Amino acid sequence: MNNFRLIQTCPDSKARAGELVTPHGLVPTPVFLPVGSQGTVKTLTPEELKNMGMAIVLANTYHLYLRPGISVIEKMGGLHQFMAWDRAILTDSGGYQIFSLAPLRQVSDDGVIFRSHIDGSQHHITPELIIQFQEALGADIIMTLDKCPACDDTLEKVRRAMDRTHRWAERCQKCHRRNDQALYAIIQGGVFPQLRRQSVAYLTSLGFSGYAIGGLSLGEPKSVTLDITEATVALLPENKPRYLMGVGSPEDIIEAVARGVDIFDSALPTRVARNGALFTGQGRHNIQNSVYSQMEQPIDPECDCYTCRTFSAAYLHHLFRCGELLAYRLATIHNLNFISNLMHKVRSAILNGTFSSFRENFLAGYKPTDEQVRLSQKQKWLKSHNLSK
Amino acid sequence: MNNFRLIQTCPDSKARAGELVTPHGLVPTPVFLPVGSQGTVKTLTPEELKNMGMAIVLANTYHLYLRPGISVIEKMGGLHQFMAWDRAILTDSGGYQIFSLAPLRQVSDDGVIFRSHIDGSQHHITPELIIQFQEALGADIIMTLDKCPACDDTLEKVRRAMDRTHRWAERCQKCHRRNDQALYAIIQGGVFPQLRRQSVAYLTSLGFSGYAIGGLSLGEPKSVTLDITEATVALLPENKPRYLMGVGSPEDIIEAVARGVDIFDSALPTRVARNGALFTGQGRHNIQNSVYSQMEQPIDPECDCYTCRTFSAAYLHHLFRCGELLAYRLATIHNLNFISNLMHKVRSAILNGTFSSFRENFLAGYKPTDEQVRLSQKQKWLKSHNLSK
Numbered sequence: 001m002n003n004f005r006l007i008q009t010c011p012d013s014k015a016r017a018g019e020l021v022t023p024h025g026l027v028p029t030p031v032f033l034p035v036g037s038q039g040t041v042k043t044l045t046p047e048e049l050k051n052m053g054m055a056i057v058l059a060n061t062y063h064l065y066l067r068p069g070i071s072v073i074e075k076m077g078g079l080h081q082f083m084a085w086d087r088a089i090l091t092d093s094g095g096y097q098i099f100s101l102a103p104l105r106q107v108s109d110d111g112v113i114f115r116s117h118i119d120g121s122q123h124h125i126t127p128e129l130i131i132q133f134q135e136a137l138g139a140d141i142i143m144t145l146d147k148c149p150a151c152d153d154t155l156e157k158v159r160r161a162m163d164r165t166h167r168w169a170e171r172c173q174k175c176h177r178r179n180d181q182a183l184y185a186i187i188q189g190g191v192f193p194q195l196r197r198q199s200v201a202y203l204t205s206l207g208f209s210g211y212a213i214g215g216l217s218l219g220e221p222k223s224v225t226l227d228i229t230e231a232t233v234a235l236l237p238e239n240k241p242r243y244l245m246g247v248g249s250p251e252d253i254i255e256a257v258a259r260g261v262d263i264f265d266s267a268l269p270t271r272v273a274r275n276g277a278l279f280t281g282q283g284r285h286n287i288q289n290s291v292y293s294q295m296e297q298p299i300d301p302e303c304d305c306y307t308c309r310t311f312s313a314a315y316l317h318h319l320f321r322c323g324e325l326l327a328y329r330l331a332t333i334h335n336l337n338f339i340s341n342l343m344h345k346v347r348s349a350i351l352n353g354t355f356s357s358f359r360e361n362f363l364a365g366y367k368p369t370d371e372q373v374r375l376s377q378k379q380k381w382l383k384s385h386n387l388s389k
Numbered sequence: 390m391n392n393f394r395l396i397q398t399c400p401d402s403k404a405r406a407g408e409l410v411t412p413h414g415l416v417p418t419p420v421f422l423p424v425g426s427q428g429t430v431k432t433l434t435p436e437e438l439k440n441m442g443m444a445i446v447l448a449n450t451y452h453l454y455l456r457p458g459i460s461v462i463e464k465m466g467g468l469h470q471f472m473a474w475d476r477a478i479l480t481d482s483g484g485y486q487i488f489s490l491a492p493l494r495q496v497s498d499d500g501v502i503f504r505s506h507i508d509g510s511q512h513h514i515t516p517e518l519i520i521q522f523q524e525a526l527g528a529d530i531i532m533t534l535d536k537c538p539a540c541d542d543t544l545e546k547v548r549r550a551m552d553r554t555h556r557w558a559e560r561c562q563k564c565h566r567r568n569d570q571a572l573y574a575i576i577q578g579g580v581f582p583q584l585r586r587q588s589v590a591y592l593t594s595l596g597f598s599g600y601a602i603g604g605l606s607l608g609e610p611k612s613v614t615l616d617i618t619e620a621t622v623a624l625l626p627e628n629k630p631r632y633l634m635g636v637g638s639p640e641d642i643i644e645a646v647a648r649g650v651d652i653f654d655s656a657l658p659t660r661v662a663r664n665g666a667l668f669t670g671q672g673r674h675n676i677q678n679s680v681y682s683q684m685e686q687p688i689d690p691e692c693d694c695y696t697c698r699t700f701s702a703a704y705l706h707h708l709f710r711c712g713e714l715l716a717y718r719l720a721t722i723h724n725l726n727f728i729s730n731l732m733h734k735v736r737s738a739i740l741n742g743t744f745s746s747f748r749e750n751f752l753a754g755y756k757p758t759d760e761q762v763r764l765s766q767k768q769k770w771l772k773s774h775n776l777s778k
Contacts, residue, residue, distance in 0.1 A: 039707065043714045045699075068707040072683055076703055084699050294461055310434075310473050314465055318428065318457040325432045325717055 003182070004029075004210065004241045004262075010355045014233065014260035017350040020241060022088040022140035023180050024080065025055060029241065030257045030346055032248065032339050033058040033090060033265035037097075038067065039083045042270055043329040044336075046085045052305065052337040053344065055087050056140075058265045061133050062094025062101070065123075066116050070133045078138035090265075091139040093130050093172075095146040095186070096214070096245075100382075107147065109167060127171040135178045143212065144172040146186040151218040158190035158215075165214075166202045173206055182209035184243060190215055191224050193231050200235040210263075211236050212243040217252075217266075219378050222371065226255050233260040250279060250342055251368045254359050257346055269339050273331035276320045279338040283367035287331065292317040305337035306330075392571070393418075393599065393630045393651075399744045403622065403649035406739040409630060411477040411529035412569050413469065414444060418630065419646045419735055421637065421728050422447040422479060422654035426486075427456065428472045431659055432718040433725075435474045441694065441726040442733065444476050445529070447654045450522050451483025451490070454512075455505050459522045467527035479654075480528040482519050482561075484535040484575070485603070485634075489771075496536065498556060516560040524567045532601065533561040535575040540607040547579035547604075554603075555591045562595055571598035573632060579604055580613050582620050589624040599652075600625050601632040606641075606655075608767050611760065615644055622649040639668060639731055640757045643748050646735055658728050662720035665709045668727040672756035676720065681706040694726035695719075 008017045020027040034041045034049065037060040041049060049057065059079060064070065076082045079089055099105065102114035111126035127145045134142035145168045149161040165188045176183050185208040189195030203211065213232050216225045225247070233242055241262045247253065248266020256264070269279070276288040280300040287299055298308035299316060307316065307330040319327035349358035368374075397406045409416040423430045423438065426449040430438060438446065448468060453459065465471045468478055488494065491503035500515035516534045523531035534557045536550040554577045565572050574597040578584030592600065602621050605614050614636070622631055630651045636642065637655020645653070658668070665677040669689040676688055687697035688705060696705065696719040708716035738747035757763075 038711045038713060039704070040713050040715045043718070045695075045715070067711055068682065068703065072703060072707075075683060076685055076701055082701070082704055084704070293457065294464055296465055306434075312465055312471070314457065314461060315428070315471055315473070318461075322427045322456055324427060324429050325714060326429045326434070328714060329432070329434075329718070 004239065006239060008351050010258075010350050011353060012356040013258040013359075014230075015257045015346075015350050015355045016260060016262065017347050018241070018262060020056075020088070020141070020182075020263075022056075022182070024086060024088040024140050027055040027088050028347055029262040030253075030343055030350075031056060031263055032253065032343050033263065034336055035265055035267040035270060036083070037063045037267075039064060039073075039079065041332075041336075042274070043325075043332045046083070048306075048333060049085075049336070050087070052333070052340045054336070054340060056090060057085060057087075058090050058092060059083075059137070059139065060092050060094055060097060061130060061137065062092075062097040064091075064137065065094065065133055066118055070136050074136040078136075080138060088141070089139040090141040091134050091137055091143065092245075092265075093134070093143040093145045093186075094125075095130075095143075096148045098125065099148050107164070109164065111145075127168040128175045131172050131176050131183075135176070135181065139181065141182045141184060141210070142176075144169040144183065144185050144208075146188060146214050148188065148215050148218075149190055151191065151215075151220040153190060155190075155192055155195070158188070158192060159195055162188040162190075162195055162199050166199070169203055169208075170206060173208070184208055184210035184212050184241075186212045186214040186245070187232060188215045189232075191220055191228055193228065196228060196232045197235060200232060204235075204237060208240070210241040210243060212245050212263075213261075214245050216244070217246040219375065219382055221375075222252065225252070226259065229256055229261065230259040236260075248339070249368070250339070251363060251366055253339075253342065254346065254362055257350075258355070258359055269335040270332050273335040274328045276327075276331060278331060279335050281362075281365050284369055287313065287316050288320050299334065300338075303334065303338065304341075305334050307334045307337075393628065395628060397740050399647075399739050400742065401745040402647040402748070403619075404646045404735075404739050404744045405649060405651065406736050407630070407651060409445075409477070409530075409571075409652075411445075411571070413475060413477040413529050416444040416477050417736055418651040419642075419732055419739075420445060420652055421642065421658075421732050422652065423725055424654055424656040424659060425472070426452045426656075428453060428462075428468065430721075430725075431663070432714075432721045435472070437695075437722060438474075438725070439476070441722070441729045443725070443729060445479060446474060446476075447479050447481060448472075448526070448528065449481050449483055449486060450519060450526065451481075451486035453480075453526065454483065454522055455507055459525050463525040467525075469527060477530070478528040479530040480523050480526055480532065481634075481654075482523070482532040482534045482575075483514075484519075484532075485537045487514065488537050496553070498553065516557040517564045520561050520565050520572075524565070524570065527567075528570065530571045530573060530599070531565075533558040533572065533574050533597075535577060535603050537577065537604050537607075538579055540580065540604075540609040542579060544579075544581055544584070547577070547581060548584055551577040551579075551584055551588050555588070558592055558597075559595060562597070573597055573599035573601050573630075575601045575603040575634070576621060577604045578621075580609055580617055582617065585617060585621045586624060589621060593624075593626060597629070599630040599632060601634050601652075602650075603634050605633070606635040608764065608771055610764075611641065614641070615648065618645055618650065619648040625649075637728070638757070639728065640752060640755055642728075642731065643735065643751055646739075647744070647748055658724040659721050662724040663717045665716075665720060667720060668724050670751075670754050673758055676702065676705050677709050688723065689727075692723065692727065693730075694723050696723045696726075
């Protein structure tokens with residue numbers, strides 16, 4: 001019922017087109033999951049997500065456990081009904097958030113004791129509880145509890161986190177009961193190829209419905225992210241989906257697709273939208289820049305999204321200048337529509353055997369955010385989430 | 390082209406049904422104008438406003454003059470095109486905002502010198518400029534520049550503000566060129582019936598397309614608001630629309646309709662929505678109250694708005710608790726839909742000759758916000774706008 005079909009592989013790269021079969025519909029891959037941690041993709045309704053072709057969204061067990069509480073959502077008929085979304089949902093286990101957002105953690109093999117980042121209340125989580133929570137939420141795809149190290153931790157520290165991740169994954173698998181839900185394991189091992197190899201070997205020997213690559217896109221250089229992704233994917237079974245967690249810029253998505261990744265999630269497109277940074281075929285443009293103050297054209301004249309079909313760049317600039325709430329919504333619609341279209345084009349290119357030229361053309365036209373700027377923004381963001389050193 | 394048709398008068402009260410004929414369509418009256426001061430009804434798209442039956446919105450000349458600037462909107466093809474709204478627009482002159490928001494004002498017969506509340510820059514406004522700005526914006530209905538006194542000013546002070554308002558209204562009328570725009574005058578005179586009488590006499594002798602009652606709903610008791618409204622409306626010509634500025638709670642709208650008012654505007658329905666206060670037939674309920682934390686029903690099971698058709702009260706409660714941006718939007722949709730439906734019911738009742746029983750039934754079921762609470766909230770709000778003493 002809940003599985004993955006591989007449809008086509010690119011002759012010149014590792015890119016592949018497929019589909020996830022879920023109780024809430026087919027999800028064509030490669031696919032990007034918009035982030036709706038608290039049961040809402042910030043600013044948008046379910047209808048708007050559907051209108052831009054989204055087949056699946058991500059929600060977060062840690063956030064929903066703290067607010068409104070798992071039992072509330074269960075009483076409301078499960079997460080699909082609670083957020084009025086009848087397409088597929090993937091819930092992240094919340095491992096990453098426990099180790100980044102929550103202060104005062106005590107980690108043991110048993111599980112984690114942490115304090116809520118909201119009210120300081122103390123909580124005790126185990127791999128078994130995380131599965132129980134995710135079964136109650138009822139997402140189509142659920143994740144094992146993992147321990148995510150920082151990107152500059154020592155090999156020894158990363159190994160310990162990985163070993164714990166493996167033991168927890170095994171316990172998650174053992175207690176998982178709902179066979180309408182696919183359980184994916186999270187591969188750790190940091191930036192060390194030998195650890196990634198061990199993690200893949202261990203987790204694939206247990207056998208999961210899919211494999212996520214965790215612990216990347218945490219402040220390491222992009223070349224490292226891609227190299228580790230490539231090396232890890234090369235070891236994974238062909239017939240299972242591969243999910244690269246936390247990667248969501250257009251250029252990174254295309255490069256990771258070329259290395260065989262099927263699934264992506266990232267708050268980047270929605271987060272930068274709320275800062276006024278909008279994707280175009282030429283790169284990210286900031287609508288708050290005064291060059292847009294009198295521009296009658298939409299920010300991207302080639303774009304078919306509601307925002308670009310309806311409003312001038314000058315209007316959007318004005319809304320941002322005034323801090324009007326509609327600004328964040330219109331920018332979010334644009335960025336998610338851009339990514340949705342991008343995934344559609346990527347998939348068509350793979351199916352048509354033209355992915356390599358598509359990749360080349362896209363990257364030739366798209367000016368990525370300057371690496372220095374990117375890293376300093378990332379550090380700032382990680383710092384606000386307690387994850388940098 | 391741009392005029393008012395009186396269709397039906399209630400036999401038991403002064404309530405009347407009519408329609409405004411504008412270059413951007415018919416506007417059935419009594420009508421409520423959602424407030425879109427900066428060229429956006431906060432959180433909503435034009436489509437959402439249309440879906441709830443809104444035929445006209447209000448924008449503000451003062452705000453648009455400061456940001457993005459009148460000439461920008463003119464270059465973008467006028468306000469309708471700028472905000473992508475093809476139905477009617479009324480622009481307020483901004484008199485009220487200049488005298489409430491802007492610090493360091495110097496008022497003379499010539500006009501006002503004030504500082505922007507945004508960046509402190511100095512500006513000089515005259516009645517002629519305000520008309521020129523409104524002609525450039527291109528709204529269907531525009532307003533004269535008025536001087537609005539505080540609700541507890543002395544009779545002498547209120548009289549001086551009124552006299553100045555009259556001289557400015559005359560100058561506005563003289564320089565107004567666009568005959569596709571209706572120009573409404575604003576009656577002042579505070580809480581003094583003899584001044585209101587003088588103001589009506591003076592302004593009706595000049596002859597405007599409509600008459601607004603300004604200077605009310607500024608912290609005086611509700612009974613005074615209604616008494617002054619009643620006394621003022623009684624003096625106004627039958628064949629011109631009457632517009633009560635700044636009144637927008639359901640119970641006040643119904644009482645003012647019964648006294649012969651045709652047009653209303655107020656930020657109240659949208660402002661309180663963003664605080665979680667939602668209209669129902671029984672009164673305002675705050676969705677942040679913990680009684681809603683596990684309620685599967687929508688906040689108002691009888692409501693046909695998108696929010697109530699789609700989401701449980703528990704979900705909306707959750708979004709507010711988390712400060713999620715979607716919360717403000719869903720609450721705004723609900724409150725404006727409630728007011729739009731209310732205006733529709735009020736008008737149908739007048740047309741069917743059942744307004745008196747409708748008024749009685751509505752007010753019997755609707756528990757208004759406690760008068761003490763209301764006045765203290767109002768004072769707090771006025772204080773933040775420099776208008777209280």
